[in-house]
Amino acid sequence: DAGITQSPRHKVTETGTPVTLRCHQTENHRYMYWYRQDPGHGLRLIHYSYGVKDTDKGEVSDGYSVSRSKTEDFLLTLESATSSQTSVYFCAISEPLFRPAGSGAGYGYTFGSGTRLTVV
């Protein structure tokens, strides 16, 4: 269990306000990711981090910023929320996902429970 916690679970905010979503992990994973999920698009990468203060952009980074001042916390900020940012946001870490009978493992994503953000 990667021990990933996202907060808040739900949030409604007004257009133009700043919003920060938090992802907290307890197992010292180096890589952390923020995705957004929208109907018909699956999950799309917003930003990712490969260490403290080390971050990079993903496919849909416009309008978002991130920070990682501690290994365990990865913050996603919408500087000025817009209605197009209404979505479900998932945090993820990369860890081995083991197969049975010792047949090996692939590094895959383990996800947080998601944050449903509505911008009105």
Place this chain on the structure above:
Amino acid sequence: AQKITQTQPGMFVQEKEAVTLDCTYDTSDQSYGLFWYKQPSSGEMIFLIYQGSYDEQNATEGRYSLNFQKARKSANLVISASQLGDSAMYFCAMRDPDNYGQNFVFGPGTRLSVLP
């Protein structure tokens, strides 16, 4: 660029029957990983099964198996003996091990409904 295609937006299956969810992928890499995730109505993303590109046998995990056809670039998920609890969204995803940062690409998903 890598791409995942899931051509079935929605599928129906009768309880206790088997169902196949399609996934095709596009990559020029020789080494990659393929994953399936389940997302029930509660919203969490649940890892189901993994197939490495060099695996000689199709992956299996309980009632889930992966029909991996490398030459056709397809990685279909087979669910045997469907249960009502299998009703969910299913996502196919691919990982490029050489691009560790932006290395996961997801398909748009297939919504499976299991009928009693």
